Amino acid sequence: MEKENKLSGPSFYVNFEKVYARNIDSNMSLLNFLRHNHKLTGTKEGCSEGDCGACSVIILEEDGGLAPVNSCILKVGQILDKNIVTIEGASKLTSIKPLIEALNSKAASQCGFCTPGFVMAAVALKGKHKNPSEKTIHDSLSGNLCRCTGYRPIVEGIQSLEQKIKFPNPKIRKDPTLKSAVFGKTTYIYPKSKKELVEFISKEKNYTVLSGGTDWNLEAEDADFKEQKILFLKNVKEMSRVKVSTSSFEIGACVTLSKFEELCHAFFPSFVDTVIRFGSPQIRTAATVGGNLGTTSPIGDLAPLFFVLGAKLSLLGPMGERTIPIKDFFKDYRKNSLKNNELIFKVVLPKKGKKDTLFSWKLSKRYDQDISTLSLAARVTLDKNQSLEKIILSAGGVGPTPLILHQTARLLKKTNLTFSQSALQTAISHDISPISDLRGTARYRSTAMVGLIKKMQRSLVSGEEQHSIMSI
Template structure:
C-alpha cells in the first residue's frame, strides 16, 4: 500500500513494483491531466511536483518526470499535478501567466510546463532570487514544446509575480505518516530507512534490483516492458543521504557523498570547489533528472557513456561498498570490470562516493560531445585534471567515457604528458598514445573513427587551453556555449 497526499487529499493505493507515478495517475486514479509523451524522461510532458519535508521543517517541492518515477516512492510524500492547482476561476500564477502570454497551443506539453513553472514559483517564494536566463533555462530545459517557440513560455515565467497569489492552502500541509520499515516489501518493493535495514534486505534478497532516481532503470519498464519482481529503494536510507567532510588516514581529505544524494543536492558543493563538474550537471540532464538522479546510481549503472564516472576517475575518487559481509573500499577505477559488469558482489550496494578536495594548483576541465546540446547522452566525454609546476605537467589524469566498454583513464596518454612541458610535440605523442589506450565502439551516437578523432581533438583543445592560460588573451579556444 502506498500512502501519500494527492492534490491535498489522502490517497491509499496498491501497485506492482514497476508501476510509475504516471501509470498510477492515469490508470489507477483516473487523473488524466498529466500526459505521456516520450515515456523516457526527455520531453517533460508528464512533469509533476513532489513535496517532502526537509530538515528545516518546511515542505519543499521539486519537479519530476512522472513516467520514470516509481509510484512506491510517493509513500509519505505530497504529489501535486496540474489538476490540483486551480480552484474554479482562481488560477495559480503559473497557470494565469501561461494564459495571459498565450503559452499554450496544442496543449499536450502544457501540463508539464505549468508544473515546472509551479516548482520555480515555489522556489521563488521560499528563496527570492533574480530570474536570470540561466535559472530559466535550468527550470524549463526539460520541457519540450513543438508549437510555441518558447518565447511565450519564457514570458509567462517572467510575469508569474504579476498575477494574484493564489495557492491551494493544502500545499503546506503535513506529509502523511510513513509505513514501518521495510515499506511495501510484501508486494516486491522494499523501502528501508536505515543502513542496517538495507543490509538486511540485501541479505534476504541479493537478486533484487536497487532503485534510487530510476532515471535509467525505469527505461527497462517503459521502453522494454520489463517487469521487476523485487526492488529495494535506497532513497530513504538515512546514511545514504549524507554528505560528510572528512580527513582520511593517508593524508587525503574530501567528502563522502552518500549514494542516494541527488545531483541537485551536490550542485552547490561542486559550484564552490569544482565549477567544471557543476557545469557538466546542466548537460547531464534536465532539472527533473537532476532532482532525482544520484551520483551512486550513475556509477552503479556502469554505462560506458555515463557522464560522471570519467570526472570522478580524473579526480581520483573512491567507493565505499556495503553488504551482508560488511563494508569495503576500493578505487573507482577498480570498480568497472567490463561492459555493465562491476566489482559489486552478490548482495552489495554502493554506500558512498569519495570526492577529494582539490589539490593546490589543480585544474579540471570537462567537455561533453553529444548530438543535442540539452538532455542527451554522450558520444564522447573527456575529463582532464592536471597541475602546472614551473611549467611542467604534474598529476596528469585523463579519463574518457564513450571510448571503451567502461569509463576509463588514458594511461598511455597520461604517461606521454606527465613530467613534460605542454608543448605541441608532447601532446602529439599523447594523441598517438590514445590508440593504445582505446579501441572505441561504433553505435548510433558515433562511429569508432569519429570517437578516435574527437578524443584526439579534445586533447588538442586541452593543449590550447593550457597555452592560452599563459597569455592575456580573452579569446575563446572554441566558440561553444557549453565549453567550460
C-alpha cells in the first residue's frame, strides 16, 4: 500500500522520467522543486524574477518544439503533465555533445554559474535553426545574463556549430482524470474545455485566474497564502489555438507570445521587432496574449498593435460570450470592462488590408527585457497616387490607458505628411497626457513621440521599409 501511495498523485516528467508532486507547499516554484526535492542543482537560482536565465530549463512541447522557460517563476501547479528537461538530462544526450564541445572550444565559460542556463537557451535555439543569424543568436540569449561579461565566446561557440540539434520528444501519457490538485493551501483547477470552464465560473466566486504567470508569479513569490483556488487556463483547448479565416485570426487568450511572434513573422512582419522585445524567449514561451491585455497596463505592448488593427475581444462569463472592440476594454488606469467572473477568452484580429502599411516602435531604458517607456503603432493606407487615404495611430505609456491619437492622425491626413514640427507638437499635446516616472519624464515622452511620428513620415515619404528604433 505504501508503494502504491508513492506512485500516485499529480505528476509530470523530468528528464524523461515520471515524477510525483507530493508534499508541495502553496508557493513552490519549479526551480525549488528541481533543486531541493530532486537535487538537480545544475539549474541555478540567480534573480528569482525571470531576468537572468540561470534557472532555464526546456519544456518539450507536443508539436516537437523546445520551449525554454524560467523555472524560478513557474509554479509546480503549472507544469503537471509536462515534459521538463534540465541541464543534467540534456548533457546525457549524444546529440548535445557537439554543442558542448563547440562552446568549450571557444572558452565560452568563465566562472560557470550562468553556463547551464546559456546551454539550455542554445539547445532550444539549435533545435530550431541549423545556422541562425547573429541577430537571432543574440535574441535567443537575451534572457541570459553573464556577470563575467563573456558573451562573445558564447555567440562564437554557437556560430561554429553548423547543425541542428535533434532532441528526443517521447509522447507522454497525460492524466485524463486530472481536474484539480492541492498544493499546501492552494487548490489548482484544470478545465480542459470551454464547457468545463463555464461550469466552474458559473458556480465559483473566489478564485485567481492563472495562465503563464510571468507577472502574477512575481507578485505571489513572497505572499503568505491563505486557502485559495487557482483557475489554470492553459489546458483549455479553445484558448490555446489560433484559427485562421479569410478575413481574420481568432487568437485564444492562452496563446503564448512566442506563438503570436510566429504569426507576426508570417502576417505582420512590421510588428516582429516589438514583439521580440516584450521579454526574453523564456518569458515569451510562457506569457500569453490574454495575460498581456488583462493586466490593463497603460504600457502593455500588445494593446497599441491591436488598436490599429481594429481588434475585438471575446469575453467569457457565466452567461456566455460577448464581443467588444478592444478600445472599449480599457476604462481607466488598471480598470477594464470585465464583469464579475468574466475573463478574456480570445482576440479577433482582422487581417491587414493589401494597401495597408503597419508600423510599430517601442522605447525603453534597455533594449532587451525592459518595460516600455512609451510605444507607438500605426496603420497607414495610401491611395493609388501615394496620398494618405487613412491613418490610425495608437500609443502606450502616454496616458492612464493605451490611446488612439485622433488629433495627430487628422493633422497627418490633412497635410498629407507635410506637417510642420510645431503643428505636430500641438496635435500630440492634445492627444496624450504623459507623466514623469522612473522610466522617463513627461517632456521626454512628448518629445520622443514627435520623433517616432517623424520616423514614420520619413519611411512613408522615402518608400523604405520601417526604420529600426536603433537607427537615427
